[in-house]
Amino acid sequence: MPTMVIDGREVTAPPGANLIEAAKLAGIEIPHFCYHPALKVVASCRMCFVEVTQEVRGKPTTRLTTACNTPAADGMVVRTDTQPVKKAQNDILEFLLINHPVDCPVCDEAGECKLQDYAFAYGTSSSRFAEHRRFRHAKKLGSGIRLYTNRCILCDRCVRFLRDFVGTGELSVTDMGNGNEISVFPGRPIDNVLAGNLPEICPVGALIAEDFLFKARVWNLRPVDSVCPGCSRGCATFLDVKDNEVQRTRARENQAINGYFICDDGRYLYHVIRHETRLEHPAVREGDQLRESNWDHALDVVVSRLAESPERVVILLSPFLTEEEARAGAHLSRVLHGSVPGHVPNALREAPVSFPGGFAIDGDKAPNSAFVQNMAPVPLQDLVVTKDTVILFFNSSLRIGSVSPRDAEILRRAGFVAVIDVLWNDITALADVVLPGRMWAEKSGTFSNSAGMAQSFGAAVLPPPLTRDESDVIMDLTQRITTRISTGGGAIP
């Protein structure tokens, strides 16, 4: 473990760390553009200059060097605030801004842009450039990514990410000298499921997600710690909220899962929250029609069916429920007939995918399968379902088709099906009572990923007014049923 002194503070860095990381441990920020902890070091932007004093052939030597490609070594004395360092930082910024349009007012990155922050913190606000600025048009690169070519500082992060981390290598630097430009190959747009990370990787506003284009200024966003419900990998995310709407999803660093990145499936899943098929009011079947109803009536219908013959009730849990909801569901099942609930396994499965950089996407497209199977070990297909069976199914599935046709067939066989769900889907279509639940962004809870790691998340936005939290509905049902049963199946006192 090398021990050194950075700006007068003694730091012990882990072996292999560079000076940027070592300084970070001491709480000192060394400005950098091209360095990214998940990518190979190229030391091309020259923003990270520091002054290092070290023994070279027995003599202490002081030199200006780039911190990102200097490994921390024993006995180093590093200064990040001397006059030569400041001059270097300022000159580099002046160079980087030679062709930059400084169109911050219309740039979506403004507010979280390294160039903006560093120009403010380390620049001196003067440019001696008297020539015409280079101009390049914005380009659509594919996968919803746009390149505002003018703003690019050619740090090469995007190229390295696609080439080394994703392994698809769609981007490269074309032309030479002043003509340098990030481009895709002709007819070969960016086409991979990690492309949505590019705007986050780009330290400036050159790579912009069309999904977020002109949606909001970032200083108006409120980030909420969340967990992606897209698959059983359970990436940590931020949901950025404004006006009670999720405006975008960003990766939240979690080295135990997928590091600094998330996949596009998870990134754009937030659109489901305001989807047109969103279930927003309770409904009760009358004949072959589901009619809009209110909570009290709908719950009364459910409770009267459940209380008729508790032993014939089957409680079903889906892998989209949080841990808290699954626990509450299991409790309700015990109250009713003293046994554990069943589960409806997620039918949306794909082959797991992994990338050279270590990113992995789980094949199970539901967030909490492992935990729910633990709480409710018996799958629906192993349960006896006849026309006397009364089913209470906590589905709340974010994806259409998460119940297999075979399971749907079994559900159709039951005499009565009440379902809590968040979207109108094939299951709500066959149900007798439909209760509107809430999505992950509208409640707090915990998901356990396939490796058994539990992560909690908070509510980001307010739910539609007539929906109710699944745990809340389970509590309410439990209470109504215990009252009903203890009064001998009669009317609620």
Add this chain to the structure above:
Amino acid sequence: MATINVQRPERLTLAERLYLPAILNGLRLTWRHIWGERVTLQYPEEERQFKRVYRGVHRLNKDDKGRVKCVACEMCAASCPAHCITIKATEVEWPERDKIPKIFEIDELKCIFCGYCVEACPEDAIHMTRHYHLIARSREDMIFGLDKLLAIYDETKEQEVLRGVDFGMTHARIPGKEAANPDEVQKLAYPVVGVVTKAETQRAQ
């Protein structure tokens, strides 16, 4: 405990206690004004003329093609202490610009007419006019939208009004517009705010 020495007022003089001299003094003043210059205006028949830098109702300026000049950067909204500006942007495919406001609302009832929005605007897109009649039938009508703010521009474009330069803002090299004060711009940091135009590219190439 701290000690505060309070200066009590002197006792009233004899003249003050007599009361009448003060009354007469006041009457003299009234008398003078009755015969002096008339200052009361018969509003609304008569209107007061304010200086150019009066901070009245806002207007949203138009560029030389008659389109909204605002680029929906939300700098005005960010600087507004009354939080009365609401902006939603949209994309357009104009050669020199791609972002304009779809919604631009100022709640003139919440506004405290401080002028910060004018100062903050990097495009010189928002000005304050000398209009001060704010009359509406409901609170909703006092939320001025894009149409209204642009219409106010049409009405007042001949007027000299409060602009960004009055706060020392310099709006350099915005397409189709000259720098407010070219000398000052030279000294400024990176004065290019706005998008470089196609025409400029062609010149450069």
